[in-house]
Amino acid sequence: MGKAAIPKAKPVKAPKAKAPKAKPAKAKPVKAKLVKAKLPKAKLAKPKLPKAKKKALKVAASLPLPPGIPVAQQLAMPKAASAAGAGALGPFRVEGAEAAILDTLWRTIEARRAAGDIEHSHSARLLARGTAKVAQKLGEEAVECVIEATMGNRAATVLESADLLYHLLVLWVDAGIAPAEVWAELARRQGISGIAEKASRPKGLVRAANTTKLP
Numbered sequence: 001m002g003k004a005a006i007p008k009a010k011p012v013k014a015p016k017a018k019a020p021k022a023k024p025a026k027a028k029p030v031k032a033k034l035v036k037a038k039l040p041k042a043k044l045a046k047p048k049l050p051k052a053k054k055k056a057l058k059v060a061a062s063l064p065l066p067p068g069i070p071v072a073q074q075l076a077m078p079k080a081a082s083a084a085g086a087g088a089l090g091p092f093r094v095e096g097a098e099a100a101i102l103d104t105l106w107r108t109i110e111a112r113r114a115a116g117d118i119e120h121s122h123s124a125r126l127l128a129r130g131t132a133k134v135a136q137k138l139g140e141e142a143v144e145c146v147i148e149a150t151m152g153n154r155a156a157t158v159l160e161s162a163d164l165l166y167h168l169l170v171l172w173v174d175a176g177i178a179p180a181e182v183w184a185e186l187a188r189r190q191g192i193s194g195i196a197e198k199a200s201r202p203k204g205l206v207r208a209a210n211t212t213k214l215p
Ligand SMILES: N=c1c2ncn([C@@H]3O[C@H](COP(=O)(O)OP(=O)(O)OP(=O)(O)O)[C@@H](O)[C@H]3O)c2ncn1[C@@H]1O[C@H](COP(=O)(O)O)[C@@H](O)[C@H]1O
Pocket: 105, 108, 109, 112, 120, 121, 122, 123, 124, 126, 137, 162, 163, 166
């Protein structure tokens, strides 16, 4: 019984011969890592071009952009850039295209309302249909904007955002609200945390009594 255990210990020496073979293999993984690091970049760069071209054709055919905004540049932007903040807006900068355009557009819509030329003015025609229609159109444009943003359609979201802002201004004109009133409210909120503000609101039945929301 004890003799049989001795021969089993001899094969243990065999693994020592395999150890030298492993040394040259160490140099290979280093090269393999470098190759792997380059592959993803090539894979990401190739599929982007055909997608951008397809989207550019669709948008150009169905929703033509105003002059001065490079469609190809918008669509070629990586999705990560859209979440990068103000830096992502670089390609969209157009001479004279600033937030002040909202004040100008509001004055135009107000002038159209006053003139009442429903034959030639979309604003006048929409305003003539009443508050409910104006509000309905704003809701429709908001939903369309939400859909495009949810689908990740960056360029279409820009177009829908413009529609949304225009129809919001029509609603302001209908309600007799001047942009400065909204700007003032935004200015008042500057520096106030939204979370802190919400926490300071009255809760429960007190809040429900003052709003249409459920407590
Ligand atoms: N920014 C806009 C703007 N954005 C969108 N639209 C119009 O909004 C309308 C939206 O079309 P929809 O089919 O969604 O709505 P709809 O025609 O009311 O159809 P229904 O919902 O009634 O079925 C289209 O006629 C668009 O051209 C705009 N119309 C005007 N403006 C600006 O307003 C200024 C004054 O326009 P007028 O009032 O038309 O002179 C213009 O110079 C522009 O600067």
